[in-house]
Amino acid sequence: xxxxxxxLFSFTEAVFKxxxxxxxxxxxxxxxxxxxxxxxxxxxxxxxxxxxxxxxEAGRINPAPRVGVTYETPSTAVVDGDGGLGxxxxxxxxxxAIEKARQVGTGWVSVRNSNHFGIAGYHxxxxxxxxMIGMAMTNASPLVAPTYSLDRLLGTNPIAVAVPAGEQPxxxxxxxxxxxxxxxxxxxxxxxxxxxxxxxxxAAGIGSTDPNAVKNGGALLPLGxxxxxxxxxxxxxxxxxxxxxxxxANYGPWVPPFVAFLxxxxxxxxxxxxHFFGAMRVDAFRPAxxxxxxxxxxxxxxxNARATEGQHVLIPGDPExxxxxxxxxxxxxxxxxxxxxxxxxxxxxxxxx
Numbered sequence: 500x501x502x503x504x505x506x507l508f509s510f511t512e513a514v515f516k517x518x519x520x521x522x523x524x525x526x527x528x529x530x531x532x533x534x535x536x537x538x539x540x541x542x543x544x545x546x547x548x549x550x551x552x553x554x555x556e557a558g559r560i561n562p563a564p565r566v567g568v569t570y571e572t573p574s575t576a577v578v579d580g581d582g583g584l585g586x587x588x589x590x591x592x593x594x595x596a597i598e599k600a601r602q603v604g605t606g607w608v609s610v611r612n613s614n615h616f617g618i619a620g621y622h623x624x625x626x627x628x629x630x631m632i633g634m635a636m637t638n639a640s641p642l643v644a645p646t647y648s649l650d651r652l653l654g655t656n657p658i659a660v661a662v663p664a665g666e667q668p669x670x671x672x673x674x675x676x677x678x679x680x681x682x683x684x685x686x687x688x689x690x691x692x693x694x695x696x697x698x699x700x701x702a703a704g705i706g707s708t709d710p711n712a713v714k715n716g717g718a719l720l721p722l723g724x725x726x727x728x729x730x731x732x733x734x735x736x737x738x739x740x741x742x743x744x745x746x747x748a749n750y751g752p753w754v755p756p757f758v759a760f761l762x763x764x765x766x767x768x769x770x771x772x773x774h775f776f777g778a779m780r781v782d783a784f785r786p787a788x789x790x791x792x793x794x795x796x797x798x799x800x801x802x803n804a805r806a807t808e809g810q811h812v813l814i815p816g817d818p819e820x821x822x823x824x825x826x827x828x829x830x831x832x833x834x835x836x837x838x839x840x841x842x843x844x845x846x847x848x849x850x851x852x
Contacts, residue, residue: 502830502833504533504536507831514848517850527587528584531590535621537823537827541682541686543618545833545837546840548841548844549843550615553759560582560614562584565581566580574605576608577745578608579612580613582613582614583614585613585614592608594625600778600779600783604780605777605779607775609745609774609775610742610746610774613772613774615639619637619659619673620659620661624661624671627663629778630663630780630791633776633778634658634660635659636738639657640757642654644719646732651718653721656734658734664795664798667799668814669816672816676732678720678731694712697725700720701717745775750768753767
């Protein structure tokens with residue numbers, strides 16, 4: 500079924516208010532969540548709304564957190580999310596990084612005691628309006644086996660970097676450090692279709708195309724495939740360290756699961772999930788207009804590169820930007836299982852989808 504952005508916004512905002520989010524936080528959480536649906540990252544949008552509600556029902560999400568800075572220097576801070584929705588904690592922490600960059604050129608913020616924060620790209624892009632480069636990372640539930648491992652010790656641990664341009668669309672990289680994000684497995688499970696080779700391994704460490712391989716004791720694989728997974732493993736490890744070891748959040752196998760039916764580890768090493776944000780004022784390096792003119796030249800040069808037959812060279816952020824433009828006009832298609840989940844939420848809280 501197809502829904503307009505405004506329809507989904509009104510419904511989602513009402514659900515967040517129903518679980519106790521203050522009005523401003525409900526709006527912020529909804530904007531953060533739906534940015535994924537707009538940009539075509541369907542696995543991280545309203546499909547996850549029921550998951551957040553279940554975490555709240557399990558007492559693992561504080562709907563009205565007091566997000567605050569616990570330690571800071573002129574350019575750095577640690578933010579405690581007070582167990583709140585990462586959809587709310589993340590943007591507030593990114594704003595701290597932006598304010599520090601405004602004052603001293605760069606701002607770096609590590610976050611503890613948070614939850615799943617949606618798509619990393621949304622947070623990094625908050626810096627663009629200020630002529631800043633934005634960065635966002637988060638650790639996540641341990642579903643990923645390091646190179647040569649049978650044990651799941653890392654999350655999909657995404658990295659996003661947003662860079663402002665002038666006349667050209669902004670550069671926005673948003674990627675998991677695994678071959679594929681777990682949400683893509685969830686979509687394959689809903690559609691009951693096999694996954695490509697190289698996405699996952701089974702419980703014995705053998706590559707599998709079964710979308711349920713991870714559910715059945717297997718693991719997601721780091722970015723890089725059979726000969727280069729040490730690179731994805733290394734990137735995922737950096738995200739885990741910056742997001743959690745630095746802030747005091749849980750790291751590695753201690754990161755609490757997103758699904759409410761699984762209990763967090765009984766021996767936590769920190770508080771909640773961790774994030775890491777950065778903002779760099781462009782004019783701390785060179786005049787912003789000069790930089791953006793050269794970014795335009797960089798983007799144009801790469802976009803005009805000779806392409807293989809039947810293809811054209813994309814700039815990071817192109818597919819998501821084009822999808823957002825189309826979906827704002829034509830609406831957002833939701834899979835039937837997602838619609839059923841939303842209808843059930845609506846019935847629970849008396850909100851019409």
